[in-house]
Amino acid sequence: MRSIKKVFMKLAVCDARDYKRLQTIGDSLMKLSVTDFSFHKRPNENKKSWHEHRVNQISVSNLAKLGKEFGIEGLMTSTSWVPDEYKLGVTSPRKTMEDPLKANRKQIAECVTALCGMCLIIYGPYKARKFLKDLKLDVLTTKPIMKLFKRIL
Numbered sequence: 001m002r003s004i005k006k007v008f009m010k011l012a013v014c015d016a017r018d019y020k021r022l023q024t025i026g027d028s029l030m031k032l033s034v035t036d037f038s039f040h041k042r043p044n045e046n047k048k049s050w051h052e053h054r055v056n057q058i059s060v061s062n063l064a065k066l067g068k069e070f071g072i073e074g075l076m077t078s079t080s081w082v083p084d085e086y087k088l089g090v091t092s093p094r095k096t097m098e099d100p101l102k103a104n105r106k107q108i109a110e111c112v113t114a115l116c117g118m119c120l121i122i123y124g125p126y127k128a129r130k131f132l133k134d135l136k137l138d139v140l141t142t143k144p145i146m147k148l149f150k151r152i153l
Helices: 002-013 016-041 047-057 060-070 072-076 105-123 125-134 147-152
Strands: none
Touching: 016 047, 016 105, 016 125, 060 072, 060 105, 072 105, 105 125
């Protein structure tokens, strides 16, 4: 989780154009990784079932659910950091916490895809796939041994 916080802080510095670029990279990585999983783990199924599996894995609702479970929503939400004594119209400091802002499902899913793109750029493909595996997406983190080569050896 510590490395994800580091990646998230770098992501927070990005402007809108770079954020969209990272989303595109992350989306491509997720599609490739889930398709690779389907190809190697479900070789007898047809392309339609591979496509449906990929769509279900990379849907906004699934990415938002997995992002919440992983704790990404907590990194996205924030509260007012200005102390009460510096706010206009407040005479004495209060001890109550303000409610955090809520991120909607689409924002969480976009953040997850951008984090995947940032992980790929910073750490490389192996750790990026490991991050996807930690998110509980169906991806391979090791190279599968082809059955043909096993027969030859």
